[in-house]
Amino acid sequence: EIVLTQSPGTLSLSPGERATLSCRASQSVRSSYVAWYQQKPGQAPRLLIYAASSRATGIPDRFSGSGSGTDFTLSISRLEPEDFAVYYCQQYDNSPPRYTFGQGTNLEIK
Amino acid sequence: QVQLQESGPGLVKPSGTLSLTCAVSGGSITNNWWSWVRQPPGKGLEWIGESEHSGNTNYNPSLKSRVTISVDRSNSQLSLTLSSVTAADTAVYYCARAATYNLDYWGQGTLVTVSS
Numbered sequence: 001e002i003v004l005t006q007s008p009g010t011l012s013l014s015p016g017e018r019a020t021l022s023c024r025a026s027q028s029v030r031s032s033y034v035a036w037y038q039q040k041p042g043q044a045p046r047l048l049i050y051a052a053s054s055r056a057t058g059i060p061d062r063f064s065g066s067g068s069g070t071d072f073t074l075s076i077s078r079l080e081p082e083d084f085a086v087y088y089c090q091q092y093d094n095s096p097p098r099y100t101f102g103q104g105t106n107l108e109i110k
Numbered sequence: 111q112v113q114l115q116e117s118g119p120g121l122v123k124p125s126g127t128l129s130l131t132c133a134v135s136g137g138s139i140t141n142n143w144w145s146w147v148r149q150p151p152g153k154g155l156e157w158i159g160e161s162e163h164s165g166n167t168n169y170n171p172s173l174k175s176r177v178t179i180s181v182d183r184s185n186s187q188l189s190l191t192l193s194s195v196t197a198a199d200t201a202v203y204y205c206a207r208a209a210t211y212n213l214d215y216w217g218q219g220t221l222v223t224v225s226s
Contacts, residue, residue: 035212096168098168098170099213
């Protein structure tokens with residue numbers, strides 16, 4: 001079973017700053033199998049990034065994803081007030097088929 | 111625009127069976143796999159399993175012995191049953207559409223509490 005570890009657990013930044021969130025896998029993962037989600041309080045998760053670096057429909061270009069192998073990153077270039085939320089990385093495993101999530105990073109206003 | 115809406119009892123007794131449905135609209139239920147994901151209060155996301163319209167399923171090994179997921183094409187619905195529930199099964203339960211190795215549309219979620 002592949003385990004995803006996100007860091008930091010909490011990130012405190014101000015609007016306008018750049019955010020860098022990390023997701024490390026316990027073994028190598030295909031980039032096409034990695035996604036990122038944003039979740040605000042009381043809401044369902046929203047798909048931000050799929051295939052490690054492709055933005056989902058309607059996602060602003062300040063969000064970007066990168067990485068390969070065991071290390072993946074979600075970057076937010078200039079934080080807007082609406083970006084403060086919890087972010088989860090996810091990977092798909094095809095043997096057996098399953099999705100696993102990281103434990104989340106809480107991006108909070110400093 | 112695909113929309114998903116979960117429904118079902120908000121309270122289930124310990125050792126009982128949790129049953130939820132997810133109504134799918136705005137798209138064909140036969141074109142994708144469909145997942146259930148849960149989130150205990152204040153905690154992270156846990157994938158429960160998935161199904162597609164032909165009856166094929168995949169389950170989280172940690173829940174496999176207690177879970178059944180199915181797709182009802184005629185009613186465009188997804189269903190979840192989880193047996194022998196305990197307080198640890200208290201969570202918000204989400205249904206979601208599987209795209210290519212990710213979950214692109216989600217329902218709003220429904221809170222299920224396991225308590226006597």
